Amino acid sequence: MNVLLVEPDYYTRYPPLGLMKLATYHRSCGDCVQLVRGTTDNVDFRPDIIEITSLFTYAWKPVHESIDFYHKMFPDSQIKVGGIYASLMPEHINSEFPFVNVHKGLHEDAEKCIPSYDILKTVTKWEKWDASILFTSRGCIRKCPFCSVPMIEGEFRQVVKNIEKYIHPGHQKVILWDNNFLASPYWKEIVSTLQPLGLEIDFNQGLDARLMDEEKACVLSDLKMPALRMAYDFPDEKEAIVKAVETLHENGIRKRKIIFYNLYNFYDDRKLAGDNPESFFLRVKEVLNLGCVSYPMRFEPMTSLKKNKFISPLWTAEELEMVAKSRRVIGYGGVFPPYKGLLKKINNASGFREGFELYPAKKQKR
Ligand code: B12
Ligand code: SF4
Structure with missing residues (x-):
């Protein structure tokens, strides 16, 4: 499977740890991964799954922008959203995007994975x-x-x-x-x-x-x-x-x-x-x-x-x-x-x- 990992374009001083661990998990299942930040058409494959992370609840807008953008770009791909905002306010996402699969809390399989730092190389x-x-x-x-x-x-x-x-x-x-x-x-x-x-x-x-x-x-x-x-x-x-x-x-x-x-x-x-x-x-x-x-x-x-x-x-x-x-x-x-x-x-x-x-x-x- 091809998995597109998306970090929305919010302010942060730290790279997306959750996505780095998810990258390792997907690779261990034989999947291909690519990390992007914000909205870009620089995507190397047609993704089967789009996994979007989220951070502070008050930084919800860039998350919604990412969902909207990638859904329009790849209407057949499944979209999952996880992270802090998704865990605390799942209904705030689903009320605007009912098709999104919201993941609450930790991802037990990815949690113990060693983060894939190499995926950061493609993000300036x-x-x-x-x-x-x-x-x-x-x-x-x-x-x-x-x-x-x-x-x-x-x-x-x-x-x-x-x-x-x-x-x-x-x-x-x-x-x-x-x-x-x-x-x-x-x-x-x-x-x-x-x-x-x-x-x-x-x-x-x-x-x-x-x-x-x-x-x-x-x-x-x-x-x-x-x-x-x-x-x-x-x-x-x-x-x-x-x-x-x-x-x-x-x-x-x-x-x-x-x-x-x-x-x-x-x-x-x-x-x-x-x-x-x-x-x-x-x-x-x-x-x-x-x-x-x-x-x-x-x-x-x-x-x-x-x-x-x-x-x-x-x-x-x-x-x-x-x-x-x-x-x-x-x-x-x-x-x-x-x-x-x-x-x-x-x-x-x-x-x-x-x-x-x-x-x-x-x-x-x-
Ligand atoms: C590190 C951290 C910070 C860092 C910045 C983090 C960053 N990335 O930029 C610093 C120290 C700067 C910080 C500051 C603040 N923080 Co802070 N911080 C955290 C902390 C410890 C981790 C946040 C993080 O980046 N996580 C990365 C995540 C998303 O990775 P992960 O958790 O490993 O991901 C797992 C799951 O979430 C899931 N997952 C993640 N993404 C996805 C995607 C998919 C598709 C799936 C399936 C699963 C999935 O799977 C992963 C593996 O298990 C959390 C507490 C916590 N334990 O989470 C508080 C937290 C986010 N902070 C919080 C707060 C309140 C603040 C401040 C506002 C405090 C203040 N009053 O000043 C400030 C704001 C600073 C600002 N810039 O505006 C609150 C947020 C509450 C909210 N309403 O959003 C939290 C939850 C702590 C709390 N006390 O409640 N913070
Ligand atoms: S509940 Fe724990 S993590 Fe949260 S502020 Fe208190 S000591 Fe810190």
Whole structure:
């Protein structure tokens, strides 16, 4: 069979991992595959199946454009759509395209396949890609109310233990997309495999501060990691956050290297509660005073069809705009580092408004 793999033309910094794994799976069945990005008539064969992936729900339009384009081009081919948006909003696809076969969740046969990096060579955006991406585990032990991982992937489970073969020869960097890497009983085995390779390691989805301890901090400190990300989303996590930072610091990880995602604009409809500007300001202040970097993370609903449209009842559009602007103006690269000037401003402020109001065109002291 001929299988056309389509990555819709949405913004992304990473190549389509799901399609790379599907390519390996199809090849193992004797099928021919080709990867394309967006809509193009540069297709080498008449496909029997067209497999389209999807990412953020708010990036649904390019997915629909791809379905429409390839259906018109190859009306007899079967079309399947999978990935995040397809899993979270299957009816949104089928209401416009009833003929589409929507795949929800993981593809169990493809999941364990080693991604076919070679298929990226035919796509200009990805031809120079040089990092290995993998999920060693799926699902999560937690159920944070703002997160769709438990819904898409379910219970925590290990999918890959022996990771060596998933690291492509020649790649200098390994990106782990595990949702909660430290929850894995194999965390130590995996880190011990990675360490002697000397490659740059990115725990891209952050590490769970509540699971950090002396042994983990010590083992992690041997890795080549330009940054270590964790999350500080709710005030009751404070004790675990402080402890995690101190433990990492005692094991030689610089505090400036630690980045905390700080969720804001979250509102839980079931509990009728959420964060507000003042509670967000306090978390940012605490992170900076710990000597770490704060990365404000605006809450996006699970079925959001337009990015940055949702406004929590506990926030105003103006307050959200203040955060966005201050990230650009008083922050650095979208984050708040613990620079002296910024720390002083935040510590002297009476609250959110004063903390995030903009300086009159003055340079930050670093
Ligand atoms: C990596 C990642 C990121 C990366 C970017 C990813 C990228 N590709 O560009 C970074 C770190 C930048 C990021 C940022 C954000 N992220 Co994010 N991220 C993820 C993560 C971990 C993986 C997403 C991914 O690329 N998957 C690639 C997929 C599709 O491959 P795969 O899963 O291996 O594919 C399998 C199946 O999906 C299926 N499949 C896939 N395609 C197809 C096609 C067919 C035909 C078939 C049959 C099967 C199939 O089979 C594959 C094998 O099993 C998910 C969580 C998760 N565990 O999935 C969150 C997730 C996508 N992120 C999420 C969110 C909310 C965000 C942010 C908006 C957070 C914020 N508030 O700032 C930002 C937005 C950034 C932006 N640019 O706008 C949400 C999305 C919810 C939604 N409504 O869309 C998720 C689901 C996590 C969550 N907490 O709920 N993210
Ligand atoms: S720990 Fe992370 S992946 Fe797990 S439920 Fe919470 S936000 Fe989602």
